[in-house]
Amino acid sequence: MLKEKKIQAYKTDKSKKLWSERERLVPKAPYPYTHLFIESAKGATVRDVDGNSYIDFSGGIGVLNVGHNHPKVVAAIREQLEKLIHICFHVMPYESYLKVCERLIAVAPGRFPKKAILFNSGAEAVENAVKAAKAFTKRQGVVSFDLGFHGRTYMALTLTGKDNPYRAGFGPFVPEVYRAPYPYSYRPPEGVSPEEVNRYCVGALERVLTIQTSPHKVAAIIVEALQGEGGFVVPTPGFLPAVRKICDKYGIVLILDEIQSGFGRTGKMFAVEHFGVVPDLMTVAKSLAAGMPLSGVVGRTDILDSVDVGGMGGTYGGNPLSCAAALAVFEIFEKENLVSRAGEVGKIIEDRFKEFKKRFDFVGEERGLGAMRAIELVKNRDTKEPISEEDAKGLLAACAARGLILLKAGLHNNVLRTLVPLTVTDAELEKGLDIMESVLEEYKVGG
Template identity: 40%
Template sequence: MSNLYERSLNVIPPVAARATKLGVVKGEGSYLITEDGKKVLDFASGVAVCNIGHNNKAVVEAATKQIQQLIHGGHNVVYYETYVKLAEKLVELTGGDTMVYFSNSGAEANEGAIKLAKYVSKRQGIISFKGSFHGRTLGTTSITASNSAYRKNYEGLLPSVYFAEYANCFRCPYKQKKESCSMECVEQFDDIFKRIIDPYSVAAIIMEPIQGEGGYIVPPKEFMKAIREICDKYGIYLIFDEVQTGFGRTGKMFAHENFDVKPDIMTCAKAIASGFPLSAVIGKKEIMKNWPAGAHGGTFGGNPVSCAASLATIEQLENGAIENGVESGAYLKKRLFELKEKYPIIGDVRGIGLMLAMEFVGENNVPNGRAVKNIINYSVEHGLILLNCGTYKNVLRFIAPTTVSKSEIDEALGIIEEAIVKEC
């Protein structure tokens, strides 16, 4: 038993849950080193944070250099180089017609995006999606619908929030088949606008381009394009939550590039700075310019060290890490499909880049969360960290760093197959 785990029991409340009981002292690339010196292959990447591996040398050097110059200046007080330079880089990456506001976490960025949309549109309604996860603050809990446990005992929440069905083709909420459906997931908005909220009262539709906590659900491209068209028709701002999907996770810098659809507002966090606290609200310039001084703020946003780490992270992604992630992701996905062919317990394999998942099922495709729990426990015992997702916790997600090697993938899959065999 981990000494760190045992010590934590008296001082850390259960709300600060962990996926494992491991105590770790160091990170190196795709591995974590435990307090008893064991190397553990990490296919959680700090929940999609360490997209270029743990303690990437370039990030460590950039952060160390910045620490020696300026740790905190306060972005409400002064301007400093790493902050402005990172904003310039993110504007470049998002087409040159955007502006950037920095904060600390994904939830904080999503709060900011909602405030921005409401303030500038002068509308109150927000439409989110079932299966979504946008954070754990009261505001972002209000727009989260991947699990009722996140909302329990916190009602009432932010008003004027409405939920639509996400395009989940494996478990279609309309019981349709992908090859023959009538895109009821798009038609639902006619009903929402007729029965529930007038479209001209909606400030924003917020969505993950690929749902994360909801089960690594990849929507059809035509669904994404249709949502963009709906927003354009009614003057609704389209917000993409790229907190988990951004910075190389899907083989592109941002996931929406896979769908040829651009948002009006985008939120980023997690992998933006390889583990240093940082997030960003990136919006079209004509929207951001109408968000006046004092309408939003925060003390620690855009910390100089975090911004330096982010610049180094982006440089690594652009100089080979994303390319390696595309190759490694294709290899991993191919191997996962091979497992699916061998084991009927695997109902679906899906994902893009290195945002991949296997959904485990029982008879008649009933969600099999028990199998996933057992596989995760077996994997941790044998040196591999994995996470689940999905409302029924029956989806095994793979969040390896973009720097992962094929030999590391083979190592992981060897452990996973042993665990699957035990479940069959």
């Protein structure tokens, strides 16, 4: 555990005062990564209410791939604000919604006829993708994976494969949802070698489909191409192609949840492209609209059109301000080559994380794709016993106290992950990584 006295303390008077107000006014449930109140942000740097600056490796939990307050996003929102804030797409449609759908259809994998529909949050997109799959197949079952995270509404929560803290105490959940293991090579099931993980997980999925239910009762399999909250777990290369094959064999809809891994984060527009797999439906949100609430489902026309009129939608889904922001995001991606920039950012992080692994024996594994990278921290490399959650929290607090906002993830909360804006400068990135290294160094010597 890092000792507080060694941490260079920033001035935090205003944040402390506001924190006690937060405790008075807001339930404790929203997870507190920091106790710092933010005032403003630009690019990959954020500023708190006490005037301290931080490099932001959180990107607002993967939302700011184009950076905070990108001038083009700000201008697009401002221009839209003057014209129209809300009418509801059901009442009178507007062109910007169509343009976002057109863009999503163009970037989503698959050469078949596609459509897209917009919502507010990631969870809402997940709910609707599942609804469309059920309407299309006229089946009720859904299969998801251990450690997958799909959101906090009831179907999304049911699909989420980690009980504590997301689901604990909230049951009963939605019926007809089944869960299979995800190929987490660093932590294979007891008695399974890392080399056997792929075969084991494909077999386990087949068993879930044939023993726990029947494949002909399953409407959809939903999976992340790279697990986000689960700890930046990259699946074995053969896993998603095998899942695709199983879906084809049984007429099951394959839903790829690209809510965290999408929009260039992994060095491809969508992480699934690394595996040569084409989903039937894809859920998107987070970095789609640079901080404005917007999500979507994009995919096969025949599946999405199987829902009757009135069966999907909502008051705010695809609101004009969010659509304006999303159109600016698409333009920024093209003009600033952010997909290839993710590769460069990822390489810088990967090289440093590899060094961390050499220097610090408590770094059990470094992993990721593109700029979606993480290190998993353990007490002992042989036993892989995770560091305690308290220690992980201490590391994040020490990073914050030195000017770096960093997040953790994973089953044991022992995975430090980077979701830095792809517009980060090399200097900011190195500075953030230097802070991480100094904190790990201190942890090594026992703080």
